[in-house]
Amino acid sequence: MTVQGFDPARLARIGAHFAAYVDDGRLPGWQVQVSRCGEVVYRAQHGWRDIEARQPVEDDTVFRIYSMTKPITSVAAMMLYEEGHFELTDPIARFIPAFADMQVLEGGTALKPATRPAAGPIRVQHLLNHTSGLTYGFHHIHVQDEMYRNAGYEWGVPKGKTLAQAVDDWARLPLRFDPGTRWNYSVATDVLGRLVEVVSGQSLDRFFQQRIFDPLGMKDTSFTVRGDLGQRLGALYLPDKDGKATRNDDFSNAARGEITFLSGGGGLLSTTADYHRFTQMLLRGGELDGARLLGSRTLRAMTRNTLPGGQDLVQFGIPLFAEVKYDGQGFGLGFSVVQDPVAAGTLGSVGEYTWGGAASTAFWVDPAEQITTIFMTQLLPSSTWPLRTQLRQMVYSALVD
Template identity: 35%
Template sequence: MSGLYDLLRRYVDDGTVPGAVALVARGGRTETVAAGTFEFGGGSPMREDTLFRLASITKPVMAAALLTLVDEGRLALDEPVKGWLPELAAPRVVRTPDAVLDDVVPARRDVTVEDLLTFRAGHGFPEDFSLPAVRQLFGTLQKSGLDPRYTPAPDEWMDRLSRIPMVRQPGEAWLYNTASDVQGVLAARVSGQPLPEFLAERVLEPLRMTDTAFWVPADRLARLPTFYRPGAEGVPEVMDPPGGQWSGPPAFPSGAGGLVSTARDWLAFARMLLAGGTAEGRRVLSEESVRRMTTDHLTPGQRASCGLFLEGQGWGYGGSVDVERVRPWNVPGRYGWVGGSGTSAHLVPADGTVTVLLTQMAMTGPTPPALMRDFWQLAAAA
């Protein structure tokens, strides 16, 4: 694609990112470009097979893995999850979103599998991060996506979650992030396998996503760049070196944001969805699961209440679905998501387009940074 390398080079040269990899696939053509280096000021040159911390573009992969259990009949979308997650058998909900933590009422109904997939399970982040229940949730549990060292093992994590009141009633509102981590615990318990093994068996191995995992083995660490966040006075701070947090198995494999992968691997995942759930003649997901995964399930009111995260978008399973053309890149039906580590990945069922952008510079908030928006704009224009 004309200009793709130039776009990355511009943001490398102005110091926004040390390096990046971008991929655009459409029809029978795929273009992948790499620019910059593994570190600010030097290091190895960025490569097309560089490994990146995916952060929240892990979420679609997690949702697809859980849906394999629905396809097998081992779970139903309308099934209460309390049979597998007894920690959610009798949840409490704050009386109003801004209520103090002990001002609670019982949940009006059980949390279902589909509540988890649509992010309407009662736990998660609304637009206001200052709410008492949200502060406790964030401070107690939600470090796994960008720092797996400080998150407890799944059983303890669920026990802690059960002690935090929900911020909204089940089914009532879209709340970000937490439900994907609960999906991971649910999949592990239903399958009887640790989440890394389950995910590999159901999704990664059938799609030959050989570089995707919850940690990077020693023989591949040379392909993992340093991870940064913006620091004071514009000086980047190191969040994670290559031999750091992702160099060994985490206690809590995060379905919300724990995977490391490459642009090529995410393309393989996207192509499976575009093919209706098949890859190389092998069925990974049913056509119905793919359809539901890439269809918006939110009401207009629910979409309107989460504008901090969603811009002209609804939510399918594990990712957003464009429903309005708010920006030139908001193509109706476009499915995918962004990651707090500076990543994004989308597919457009209507024309088979796949776009993946991977950087190692953390986002400062839910609003996509300029590089990401310019990448989407360029891909849409082409």
């Protein structure tokens, strides 16, 4: 007997497979949920949210979702787009003046860069699809990345900086390329979060709460450990030289301190249940239980490849070390989008859209099969183990209808 076309015995392989990651010490603990047509067909968890305290992963465990914040920020921006506050082709300098007259790196060193004026402005759509020319300091592949690190921006921001201050700092640094001409994963979604603040007149946390979390019933999603979230928040782990999960409180405690930087690119805490509410809204075309955040056509536009000429991330992107192959993957307005599952080397559907977080969390939405999948754990970085590809092959091989 199948459940929504899934073979329960085949789904059970998921738990057995990932339990081994905990039992041999590679992961602290994890939680996974698979849904089809809105019905949860598989949910499992194993291991510890805090190994040292022997606290298990539970139904309401809170996880740092890092870059799984990005789709939420992208939805927030597109809600404001639907209200006519801006067009996708608007230069962001219209709203954030520091981005006027941007420079592009031509050569030189981090201390003595050679630059030229950008051929055109950064536009809103460039923030949404990571073609802005901005970067992340943690890439370690270019002089531009070094300049971000020299300014204090690698895995976070200098202590006490606000979102507005950080965005102005980035605007003073040169771009890697002319906006719209390449793809490079970057702080662009944090800049997009600042755009949300400027346009809405609200702080990003307040906009999220009033316009997204409350309507969707996402009661445990937050930038801070308010209420009892701190007691339910998992510890953060990094692999040691033998691949064993080792606690790292330097990273872990950042979520427990005073939050001055509201990171739309990676700052949220959430639960599997809350993020399930978000993915169901996406799957249903922008609406859930009577709360409509986006129009269905807007969501379709967000989940189509926006890279010029239908190129994938390998063809159009800056080569980066990543946890999954970029072959056959395009990028929409806030999500990567599967263009060619064969090139991607994975089971799945054309049009499936997805993203993940630095601590090895991941989700995807498959409109063709009406599937949503969420995986939560707390191991940094996400490239440590092939969790996402293995989960995908096990979910789709359990589908037998």
